[in-house]
Amino acid sequence: MDLTINGQRRSIHSDPERPLLWVLRNELDLTGAKYGCGEGQCGACTVLVDGVAHRSCITPVYTVAGREITTIEGLADGERLHPVQQAFLDCDAMQCGYCTCGMVLSAVALLRKSPTPSETEIKQKLDGNLCRCGTYNRIVAAVHKAAGVIQASNKEPHHA
Amino acid sequence: MLELRRRDFLKTLGGGLLVMMTAESDVLAQESGRRSANEELPTNVAAWLHIAPDGKITAFTGKVEVGQNIRTSLTQAVADELHVAPNMVTLVMGDTARTPWDMGTFGSRTTPTMAPEMRKMAATAREALIAQAAKETGKPKDHLRAWNGGVFYAQSKIGTPYGDLASRIDWVGVIGNADVVTAPAHWQVAGTDLPKINASEMVTGKHKFVSDLKLPGILYGRVLRGPVPGAKLFSADTSAAAKMAGVVVVRDGDFVGVAAIDERAAEKALASIEAKWEEKAAEVTSPSAFGAVGSGRPKDATPVRSSYQVAYIAHVPLEPRAAVAEWQDGKLTVSTGTQRPFGVRSELAAAFALPETDIHVLMPDTGSGYGGKHSGECAIEAARLAKGAGKPVKLIWTREEEFQWAYVRPQGNIHVMSAVDANGKVVSWNFVNWASGPAGLKSPYDIDEAQRTEKFLEAKSPLREGSYRGLASTANHFARESHMDEIAAQIGMDPLAFRMNNLKNERLKAVLSAATDKFEWSKQKATASRGFGLACGFDKGGNIACCVEIAVSPSRQVKVERVVAAWDCGAIVNPNHLRNQVEGAIVMGLGGALFEEVEQANGKIQNPRLSQYRVPRFTDVPKIDVILIDRKDVPSAGAGETPIVGIAPAIANAIFSATGLRIRSMPLLPALARA
Numbered sequence: 001m002d003l004t005i006n007g008q009r010r011s012i013h014s015d016p017e018r019p020l021l022w023v024l025r026n027e028l029d030l031t032g033a034k035y036g037c038g039e040g041q042c043g044a045c046t047v048l049v050d051g052v053a054h055r056s057c058i059t060p061v062y063t064v065a066g067r068e069i070t071t072i073e074g075l076a077d078g079e080r081l082h083p084v085q086q087a088f089l090d091c092d093a094m095q096c097g098y099c100t101c102g103m104v105l106s107a108v109a110l111l112r113k114s115p116t117p118s119e120t121e122i123k124q125k126l127d128g129n130l131c132r133c134g135t136y137n138r139i140v141a142a143v144h145k146a147a148g149v150i151q152a153s154n155k156e157p158h159h160a
Numbered sequence: 161m162l163e164l165r166r167r168d169f170l171k172t173l174g175g176g177l178l179v180m181m182t183a184e185s186d187v188l189a190q191e192s193g194r195r196s197a198n199e200e201l202p203t204n205v206a207a208w209l210h211i212a213p214d215g216k217i218t219a220f221t222g223k224v225e226v227g228q229n230i231r232t233s234l235t236q237a238v239a240d241e242l243h244v245a246p247n248m249v250t251l252v253m254g255d256t257a258r259t260p261w262d263m264g265t266f267g268s269r270t271t272p273t274m275a276p277e278m279r280k281m282a283a284t285a286r287e288a289l290i291a292q293a294a295k296e297t298g299k300p301k302d303h304l305r306a307w308n309g310g311v312f313y314a315q316s317k318i319g320t321p322y323g324d325l326a327s328r329i330d331w332v333g334v335i336g337n338a339d340v341v342t343a344p345a346h347w348q349v350a351g352t353d354l355p356k357i358n359a360s361e362m363v364t365g366k367h368k369f370v371s372d373l374k375l376p377g378i379l380y381g382r383v384l385r386g387p388v389p390g391a392k393l394f395s396a397d398t399s400a401a402a403k404m405a406g407v408v409v410v411r412d413g414d415f416v417g418v419a420a421i422d423e424r425a426a427e428k429a430l431a432s433i434e435a436k437w438e439e440k441a442a443e444v445t446s447p448s449a450f451g452a453v454g455s456g457r458p459k460d461a462t463p464v465r466s467s468y469q470v471a472y473i474a475h476v477p478l479e480p481r482a483a484v485a486e487w488q489d490g491k492l493t494v495s496t497g498t499q500r501p502f503g504v505r506s507e508l509a510a511a512f513a514l515p516e517t518d519i520h521v522l523m524p525d526t527g528s529g530y531g532g533k534h535s536g537e538c539a540i541e542a543a544r545l546a547k548g549a550g551k552p553v554k555l556i557w558t559r560e561e562e563f564q565w566a567y568v569r570p571q572g573n574i575h576v577m578s579a580v581d582a583n584g585k586v587v588s589w590n591f592v593n594w595a596s597g598p599a600g601l602k603s604p605y606d607i608d609e610a611q612r613t614e615k616f617l618e619a620k621s622p623l624r625e626g627s628y629r630g631l632a633s634t635a636n637h638f639a640r641e642s643h644m645d646e647i648a649a650q651i652g653m654d655p656l657a658f659r660m661n662n663l664k665n666e667r668l669k670a671v672l673s674a675a676t677d678k679f680e681w682s683k684q685k686a687t688a689s690r691g692f693g694l695a696c697g698f699d700k701g702g703n704i705a706c707c708v709e710i711a712v713s714p715s716r717q718v719k720v721e722r723v724v725a726a727w728d729c730g731a732i733v734n735p736n737h738l739r740n741q742v743e744g745a746i747v748m749g750l751g752g753a754l755f756e757e758v759e760q761a762n763g764k765i766q767n768p769r770l771s772q773y774r775v776p777r778f779t780d781v782p783k784i785d786v787i788l789i790d791r792k793d794v795p796s797a798g799a800g801e802t803p804i805v806g807i808a809p810a811i812a813n814a815i816f817s818a819t820g821l822r823i824r825s826m827p828l829l830p831a832l833a834r835a
Contacts, residue, residue: 026422030365033365036478038559073365085363092356092359095229095528095741096479097227097525099478101363101365126778132476136747136778
């Protein structure tokens with residue numbers, strides 16, 4: 001089975017029913033996606049599939065064959081962080097950091113669909129991601145900040 | 161012995177700077193009595209600091225990082241004393257082979273005990289560097305200054321680098337001297353918002369949590385579980401599992417586990433095992449065993465009597481327990497997420513009858529703890545599997561295992577009988593906590609010692625109980641601050657005025673004033689659909705006051721909309737991270753206050769999944785304003801725990817203000833629905 005992960009073609013030999021999370025972590029050494037619950041309730045395992053947030057712990061790997069998978073390892077542009085990653089740093093929007101990768105990817109997916117979300121919309125759309133340390137309000141601030149940065153950079157002529 | 165150990169550290173660190181410390185007995189101060197029986201604190205030798213020839217500083221602490229951001233705050237302490245930028249300092253944490261022994265990271269002890277020790281070592285090192293420069297240059301010491309990695313004469317721009325000086329100092333016998341530590345008023349690096357040290361590794365996924373670690377040839381483990389902890393294994397047929405490709409079955413007494421080439425094979429092998437278990441009924445004490453409360457009270461005082469309950473709750477660290485174990489030549493190395501790496505080393509030593517010197521426990525920054533990761537069972541299981549398999553093994557507990565096989569915060573019943581006089585002064589106070597614990601038991605209100613009793617009665621629990629952020633301080637504050645509100649209501653006094661009337665503690669009064677001013681308490685008028693409540697408290701050197709505003713729907717749905725909290729724990733080390741801790745504690749406290757509850761039947765947890773056990777999510781979280789009071793004249797206390805204690809009683813009091821219903825049981829929402 002072939003997967004396209006972070007723009008690279010990866011051949012895997014796996015039980016097609018195996019959750020994507022464990023293929024990423026144990027076979028491909030992409031450990032940014034975390035195990036938190038195994039039932040799609042916490043969002044720590046979030047990855048993007050064709051730009052949409054998926055809970056990789058309940059996603060059988062065969063269902064994403066041939067689709068574009070983005071993990072946290074593939075989000076930055078080389079050394080340059082994605083605006084959402086940078087905003088999480090700027091807002092110190094974490095404590096232990098275990099939920100962070102999933103949060104960042106969920107936020108990226110949200111901003112792709114809704115570039116200027118309201119506070120309520122952010123909270124509703126990210127409600128499936130748990131931060132047990134309780135940094136939710138910081139994460140909301142980070143998403144707002146990232147939205148502003150992305151909007152501003154889209155207005156720059158060279159991005160037009 | 162002393163000299164030998166010093167040399168051992170010299171060898172470990174490859175020379176350079178070593179600083180000794182004399183550990184103080186207050187490091188032993190511990191909330192849950194888990195004092196190590198034979199362990200000597202490293203009074204003889206503890207290497208706390210190393211300055212390499214290139215000037216890079218490494219500091220060593222047995223404390224661990226679980227999200228409370230002490231990697232950052234302790235780095236600030238060391239950088240501050242050595243007058244360097246924080247990025248010159250690397251902290252090695254919770255590594256039993258490299259860091260001084262430490263009892264564990266709990267009880268809000270890092271900031272009040274570890275930070276001063278590390279400051280003392282760093283400050284002493286700074287003075288030694290200056291003394292060495294004085295010796296080498298012949299200049300008087302008080303004309304030399306240590307700054308930015310070098311020692312300089314007067315205003316000269318040419319100095320001698322720390323790395324050069326350090327390599328020429330004989331560090332043996334340089335003992336930490338608390339007299340040269342910088343006072344909070346002169347802090348340069350501490351007191352500022354240094355961002356989380358390794359935050360960029362968190363947002364890029366580069367940080368390796370224990371559950372992310374991999375070793376060559378690693379196998380993935382699973383452990384056979386009985387119906388409840390303590391159940392005895394009657395029989396287990398592992399023949400099918402043993403025949404599976406890439407699977408090793410490991411048996412050792414009642415322990416049965418599998419290790420396999422991937423997690424899927426391990427899961428299948430585990431599922432194939434047919435086991436029979438003998439269950440024994442859980443031993444419990446019933447609350448009726450709790451004796452009568454109350455004693456004599458003044459004749460003209462108004463009595464108030466009520467009982468409060470708190471439920472079992474779970475820590476739910478987002479990273480469940482995990483361990484990677486490897487044996488080499490009879491020696492064991494385990495990386496595991498624990499708040500007590502040295503304690504886990506002792507547990508491993510006992511489990512495998514090994515000397516502690518043959519065991520190395522490492523603790524990479526871990527996916528949270530909240531008091532829930534004190535114990536080493538996952539490390540022991542991984543080590544057992546690795547021993548049986550003859551290969552390194554990684555074991556990550558499933559979420560269900562984390563719920564059922566770790567431990568919970570105790571439930572409890574609290575009985576309060578008080579009396580208040582015509583002036584609104586509490587004149588009698590009888591407070592008995594049955595089962596949940598003694599933390600925060602003592603009332604901060606000004607009550608005559610002869611007229612107060614505060615007791616904790618232990619009880620047997622059907623569930624395994626353990627530490628939790630704030631311990632029973634949450635339960636005791638819930639009862640006390642609810643009860644204070646009940647008294648105020650009974651005598652028709654404003655809850656704030658009533659508290660102020662009974663408080664002498666100036667710091668507690670200050671946080672109460674700060675929070676209620678910002679909240680505009682005096683302007684708030686409760687209606688059937690809108691409630692306002694407040695609570696305050698003190699524990700472990702921290703003072704909290706919390707005001708909440710709630711919306712109540714006609715069907716009695718409660719939404720907490722706004723929280724204003726004021727916090728004072730002395731001199732502030734990192735304002736932004738302190739704020740983060742207070743916010744996080746309030747959010748965590750909100751879960752236990754409103755809806756978190758571990759349901760159990762005969763010791764078996766009935767809701768051991770995140771789809772069944774509700775924790776706070778984005779949409780549960782109110783606007784939270786945190787006011788920090790910086791007391792540079794007061795030594796810093798820890799902040800990881802006590803900010804959690806105010807939110808539950810403040811919400812209960814707000815519910816009362818809107819509905820007239822006094823809810824005396826946490827979690828509040830199901831109790832309100834039943835009321």
